Amino acid sequence: MTSVVLLAIAVAAGYLFFRDGTAPPAPAATIPAAQHVGSAACRDCHQKEHAAWQGSHHAAAMQEANDKTVLGNFDNAKFAYAGTTSAFFKRDGKFFVNTDGPDGRLADYEIKYTFGVTPLQQYLIAFPDGRMQALSIAWDARPKAEGGQRWFHLYPAEKITHADPLHWTKLQQNWNFMCADCHSTNLRKGYDAAADRFMTTWSEINVGCEACHGLASNHVAWARKEGDWRRYEAPGRGLGVVFNERRGVAWAIDPATGNASRSRPRESAKEIETCARCHARRAQIGDDYVPGRPIGDAFLVAPLEEGLYWPDGQMRDEVYNHGSFAQSKMFARGVTCSDCHDPHSQQLKAPGNAVCAQCHLPAKYDAPAHHHHPAGSKGAACAACHMPSTTYMVVDPRHDHSLRIPQPDLSVKLGTPNACNNCHTDKPAQWAADAVQTWYGRTPAAYQTFGEAFAAASRRAADARSRLLTVAGDRAQPAIVRASTLERLALDPTPIAIELASNALNDPDELVRRSAVQLLARVDPAVGVRYLPRMLEDPVRAVRIEAARALAAQPPDRIPAEYRAAFNRALDEYLAVQRFNADRPEGHLNLGALHVERGELDKAEAEYKRALELAPGTVQPVVNLADLYRARGDEKRTEELLRGALKTHAASAPLHHALGLAYARQKRQKETLAELAEAVRLAPDVPRYAYVYGIALHSFGDTAKGIAALEQAHRRFPGDRAILQALAAMERDRGDRAKALDYAERLLALAPDDPTSEALVRELRR
Secondary structure, eight states, X not given: OOHHHHHHHHHHHTOOXXXXXXXXXXXXXXXXXXXXXXXXXXXXXXXXXXXXXXXXXXXXXXXXXXXXXXXXXXXXXXXXXXXXXXXXXXXXXXXXEEEEOTTSOEEEEEOOEEEOOSSEEEEEEEOTTSOEEEOSEEEEOSOGGGTOSEEXXXXXXXXXXXXXXXXXXXXXXXXXXXXXXXXXXXXXXXXXXXTTEEOOBOSBSSOOHHHHHOXXXXXXXXXXXXXXXXXXXXXXXXXXXXXXXXXXXXXXXXXXXXXXXXXXXXXXXXXXXXXXHHHSOEEESOSOOOTXXXXXXXXXXXXXXXXXXXXXXXXXXXXXXXXHHTTSHHXXXXXXXXXXXXXXXXXXXXXXXXXXXXXXXXXXXXXXHHHOSOTTSXXXXXXXXXXXXXXXXXXXXXXXXTOOOOOHHHHHHHOXXXXXXXXXXXXXXXXXXXXXXXXXXXOOOOSOOOHHHHHHHHTTOTTHHHHHHHHXXXXXXXXXXXXXXXXXXXXXXXXXXXXXXXXXXXXXXXXHXXXXXXXXXXXXXXXXXXXXXXXXXXXXXXXXXXXXXXXXXXXXXXXXXXXXXXXXXXXXXHHHHHHHTTTSHXXXXXXXXXXXXXXXXXXXXXXXXXXXXXXXXXXXXXXXXXXXXXXXXXXXXXXXXXXXXXXXXXXXXXXXXXXXXXXXXXXXXXHHHHHHHHHHHHOTTOHHHHHHHHXXXXXXXXXXXXXXXXXXXXXXXXXXXXXXXXXXXXXXXXTOHHHHHHHHHHHHHHOTTOHHHHXXXXXXXX
């Protein structure tokens, strides 16, 4: 009897066991859904872990405001900012602040909760509609000797008044959306769009055991041998996730290299993604996240976007570490968060350089011959060079977790920061690059090698596309880097990029697959219909909804019959995500755009107007609404809307650009060119504005000025194909075929795989 037959008999008889003797998980229908039990229920069996957690930042992530939890000075303390003096005081045992409210008038507001503990503490104020808002005046919890024990404003260089979107009463400081999910356990946002109010709930006010380990009632039943407890035995003893990536793993240092290797490869990222839920820059698409499931089931993790990261991947904006770590050599070699951090106390496993010495031989690395600084000095700290910090929220320094080799030579080329000049601020980057060359006799090879490609893409350099294609096709690059490269290629996809994206649909990493779907969504609809239907059945929600959105404008009969049911399910998921985020303008903008593509203009108008109601100080809803009126042929309404918005947003390039297009459609030459030129002036780094301005000059009969404007734009953005196409066409049409051919050949050099450019060159050569 073969082993296959034996296996079949065992399964039929219900006798199947794993090699270690444990039973497989019981059928899902026989196991009740787990419920929240609270961190106190974990204490008896996990006393050490519970004690470590009690003193952690997680345990103090959010607390009710009382004499034990409030750290700030509420003894009639005063703080002046932007023309307003706020006062902090106590009344009847409660904590209050007298400050400017949503109308700019002073009023008393009760502090309901504390938010965080160190190095700063914020305070939450509840409103009758269920909103809680985070006060922008925070308490510096550091010792006085370090500059702490004071009130300060989170935007000290600005003057945020009640009319500003960043004011503490406005959308961007709303706790229910911006903060709550990561500071409490088993939180449900509970936004009621019809009533425009929140009914947010949580099971524990802070970050408790079940925030990371999952709801634990079944585990407690197993531990206490209650009821039919044996059904929870395998595989996780009643827990939905078991963090076993490090179980039985050892790191052995090779004396020859001074570096350690993992005894076996890491086979999953369960632990890392559970941490990333809150330690990643991401957008939330649901509050039903289950630890152990792919992070894309509830979040859209941000790739290495321009503005969030420097071109070489160093953190720039507040990105919370995951995106940095995911591009690191440590991540690639199998390191997990808990290799360095105790997950319960959040403290390092060892102090200072000792945490690195777990895997890197101190005799080689913790020595002046390596770091070239006096022993014990700041420059001798591993983190100072390999994890330089950036300060956020005025007083909170965060270490960059990309664990990179300092590259002052790249700073010389690209203007990126480097660890050397973070300390030696009085020296130029070239000085640091020369010092490194002198120390080692070479420029050390960095693990992150994509910086020049991303920088080229940022400035639309002529070699940007070829550099990006090289990075995207390199399987040795970290997944987050390949995903980020595909996003850049999506701005102007060519056949080779399309082929790369179609292959990336099979990538094991969800972020790569999602970026590939986004690229294919921007090309000819026939290409999308060819490649994307199967992605409607992707195991990760984030990928499915991107595929559904990409196919949503297709007539139903264009989607293959075998995928239509999957399309309907995935589109329902996409719609549910937008409804989940109905408290945000982004959700309504997404729905509006979907309705426009499907010809449902009345529905789109309602969504855009709701977005404008939620965020009256933002521009994008106005631009979208104006474009909708344009689609209806109502140019008068379009103009009125844009001109009205410009009264309060006079420096908005998108508004000037949109108004210029509106005037162009009305053949109003003077107004068109004035508005389009203003958009170029206000946003000189946006090639699209320069391109449209040049086209407008040509369209109104001033071809010479149009060509001059486009030539200037080409010098700024030599890799922009649209600008070159326009120049080639204009020179051809006015009879200068030599110049036209020159531009066409430059165009073909940018994308040799583009058949349109090849055809243009052939035509001009004839």
